[in-house]
Amino acid sequence: MLRITITSVFVDDQAKALDFYTRILGFVVRQDVPLGPTARWLTVGMPDDDRIELLLEPSEHRAVKPFKEALVADRIPFTSFSVEDVQAEYERLVDLGVRFTQEPAPMGPVTTAVFDDTCGNLIQIAG
Numbered sequence: 001m002l003r004i005t006i007t008s009v010f011v012d013d014q015a016k017a018l019d020f021y022t023r024i025l026g027f028v029v030r031q032d033v034p035l036g037p038t039a040r041w042l043t044v045g046m047p048d049d050d051r052i053e054l055l056l057e058p059s060e061h062r063a064v065k066p067f068k069e070a071l072v073a074d075r076i077p078f079t080s081f082s083v084e085d086v087q088a089e090y091e092r093l094v095d096l097g098v099r100f101t102q103e104p105a106p107m108g109p110v111t112t113a114v115f116d117d118t119c120g121n122l123i124q125i126a127g
Contacts (some may be wrong), residue, residue, distance in 0.1 A: 001023060008055035009079055010078075011058065011117075011119035014056055016119055017056040018044070021056060029048045068121065075101060081125050095102045098116070099115060100113055100114060
């Protein structure tokens with residue numbers, strides 16, 4: 001059986017991403033390993049579950065920038081995180097200064113909202 005242990009999101013600035021994903025979103029650092037002069041193997045995860053990590057991967061490959069720009073232009077989230085209460089999480093994040101591109105909206109059996117992660121991605125929350 002396959003399991004997801006690490007998945008990634010391309011970020012324009014790892015230090016900025018680390019601040020946003022930990023201080024604002026509430027993740028904790030799992031791994032922080034230097035990879036040369038400018039990059040790091042930098043993962044974060046949920047404080048109460050160490051089975052899955054999110055790699056804050058540098059957007060250095062030439063294919064990444066046009067890919068991310070196309071997603072943002074089309075208002076497509078790069079990834080999605082689940083939350084218990086979308087409205088409550090939306091309000092918490094707005095109070096912390098997070099900019100949403102889609103306010104909470106019912107989408108079939110779930111409610112979703114989409115925010116800018118300040119590192120070149122739109123991220124969806126769903127619950």
